[in-house]
Amino acid sequence: MTLFSKIIAGEIPSFKIAENDLFYAFLDIYPSAPGHTLVVPKIETDRIFDLPEDYLSAYLPFCKSIAAAIKMAFPCDRVNILTLGFEVPHAHIHLVPMNGMADADILKNKKQGDMAELSAMRDAIVKFL
Template sequence: MPSVFSAIIAGDLPGRFVWEDEDVVAFLTIAPVTQGHTLVVPRKEVDQWQDVDEELFDKCTAVSRKIAQAVRAAFDAPRAGFLIAGLEVPHLHMHVFPAYSMGNFDISGAETDPSPESLDEAADKIRTALRNLGHGEFVPA
């Protein structure tokens, strides 16, 4: 059975995508720790991060760095947080988010019901920042 992330990637479930390439996608989480919290996910289903082949892991982290630069710029954040937890969905995903304090790294305290408007606004800001950083070819319309 495909993971919920595979269903989002396939378009069977909605997602607010900010990055798409042949191997990796990034979309906003529906449980953000801060506005702009984005998940970087390989298209290939791999459960454990330590089991992914090195080339795909490197590509995921490279995309995560680009998303981190964009969320810092889009939300004027002093830092970008980066976590790999993997307990919520059995499909490798990297959490990238604007970080303002150490408390932002506690994903158990994530917002459980963000407004659609807040998520749409965050996606638009990240897409704009990615385009401004020169990554427009990977930003969905």
């Protein structure tokens, strides 16, 4: 069972943003920017393009409303998608608020989030969903 599966199952606490029958979205606890959110499928698949077609076709529509809420909560030029997938062997999308190319280096920009700040970030995003 991956770390993300444990988060989805509630075995590890998370700052949940949204959930449906296929996906679970929660804040990255090492955000590269305020509002940095992870969106994971509820099935364990290491590589995003190995997901079944129904997951692939539903992934971006699920992310779209979350990205809009992130942009409202944390004004930025855009919310971009990154699909790195090396840190946890469970397909996932990073939704990251960005204002320029320097913001794309999420590994350089990551810092451990303060629990109170993460809670406030979650509340700010959720109110726009």
